[in-house]
Amino acid sequence: MRRFGRTLVTAALAVAVVGGTAGWASGESQEAVTGPPPGTAGWRAATASGRALPDPATATPREVARFFAGLDEAACRELLRDHPLVVGNLEGAPVPLRYEANRIAIAATGEARYASLAAPDRRILAFDPRGRGQVAEVFGDLEHAERVSVIVPGSDNDATTHDARRTPNTGPAGMARALREAAGGSAAVVAWTGYTTPVGVGMDAADGRLATAGAARLARFTAGLDAVGAPDPVLFCHSYGSVVCGLAARHTDASDIVAFGSPGMRAETAAGLRTGARVWVARGPSDWIADVPNVRLADIGHGADPTSAGFGARRVPAADVQGHTGYFMPGTQSLEAFAAIARGEAQ
Template sequence: MRRFGRTMVTAALAVAVVAGTAGWASGNAQQPVTGPPPGAAAWRAATQAGRALPDPERADPHEVARFFAGLDAAARRELLLAHPSVVGNLDGAPLALRYEANRIAVLATGEARYASLAAPGRRILAFDPRGRGQVAEVFGDLERAAHVSVIVPGSDNDAGTHDAARAPHTGPAGMARSLLAAAGEGTAVVAWTGYTTPVGVGVDAATGRLAEAGAVRLARFTAGLDAVGAPDPVLFCHSYGSVVCGLAARHLDATDLVVFGSPGMRARSAAGLDTRARVWAARGPSDWIADVPNVRFAGLGHGADPTSAAFGARRVPASDVAGHTGYFTPGTRSLGAFAAIAKGEGGEVR
């Protein structure tokens, strides 16, 4: 009877994950964008000097890097102009080539909501207009950076909202700019909205379906950074983005995983993530995520609270953080700690 009682309580809490959080009914079911980028069929049918091109879906990013290393500038540019959508999203391709390819791909959409992404000086590392759109933007000099961080955002983020007006220091681009300013010279930050995020606080946000698809894309993206010689990154994972990071953790060659405003990482403990990365967690005193039950039942919920002592993550100070999106506000203890971790100085965080 005691075991049955615990099961019933867990079931009730799991229902609360979707039925007890304000606004859950506003969530709309999303279909994850998966597979190779637009233009993959034409790329697969093409050759370069009689050689097959690396498969954009199956080729390892290091294989892609070796392929481009064997091409001269003219051959690279030929592929860039003929297949910008593939080159711009091809993990392992040279960074500068991807920036130029994505500028061409953005302009080719002819859509006003994306136009600013093609502005001079912007470094768009990935762009896929399918569905709600996906985008990754580099802040700082990724080719020369001694330290690299990747922002993995949560719900309601996509290529169309990347440049939308927001409260300062929020959203993936705002977080990236704030972290870059705090961490300073020698650091690059990538705002990575490279997966289909949930919309609203609904069933998608309470399950791992979208996170599972996102984890595959995140693992490949970080492998692509390694393939072009970038340092092992620090991942900053916000809200539902921490579910993505939790599922991808064992496949990431990251130095640190930092989760904040997290509903759970689909693991019982930091050790259960099966990663060599240091795991950090933060939650502000007024973050509404604290009201989400930390359970997993019948596919709902994301498990243990990463900020709990039992989970075993290193704690990031966040006592002065306001709300669910205030972690990168200048002057906060959380941003100071994030900057130290981004620079490899995590041992100084108290």
């Protein structure tokens, strides 16, 4: 009983510290976007060349890839025209077709806040306007890449904040751009704002509800990359995004998982993630996440500190990182190390 009491006090302290660090009142409860994309009902009622279409809710990405491999160009164009939201979000569908589908879907929303995503030079691999909006954007040539990395962001990210140019190298797209430039060569990087993230630092950030929903979406996304022949990805997981990656780890084929600015990964050790991926961690000296106690009580808190020696992850140098979002700033040790991991050169 005494041990339980200490745990309860520690958990309460964790909530208090999180609230004091970033403003408890700023946290707003979010409803996770789950399930197949908008337009699925119409898709299920349609056919292509006399064949039933793969159900977005139940077909595996490999089944989707095989289905599209059996279609001619005219049938693909018809599906693109009639069902852009489904095609654009269908894991396993051809990458160029998804880019084009999402340009159509984004333009069709008629919303100014999404307009920049429809520009001809953007490679939008997924776009879901439900809730606050979700988006995945590719930097580099995904179809021919020898190495692929995926940025999994934390709180306060959605389709409208995904590419916040006012804070370069910090948001999902900014991190992806910086990593793509640093990695060079034939590397491709995906900024995956593909789940409902917490807003502010409140209960949504302290519990695992949104991370659990996000992990399922991340696992399916990586299966979609595999289905179209992309290399096993490196997952770069920031803040609450590292909770998502921790829960998804055993369900992905990632070659490496990099957690930075992490409050915990819902495992007590790297081995507890039950993944064959190499696990890396980084935390800068001024990152406020260090002030969040690493506890777990029921679904509150995210467990052990991944940067602790006992966790057993490989360390990424981050002595010159400023704050919670400075890991991809040009010239930092962390960005140099991240680029080496992305290229498959780190040991």
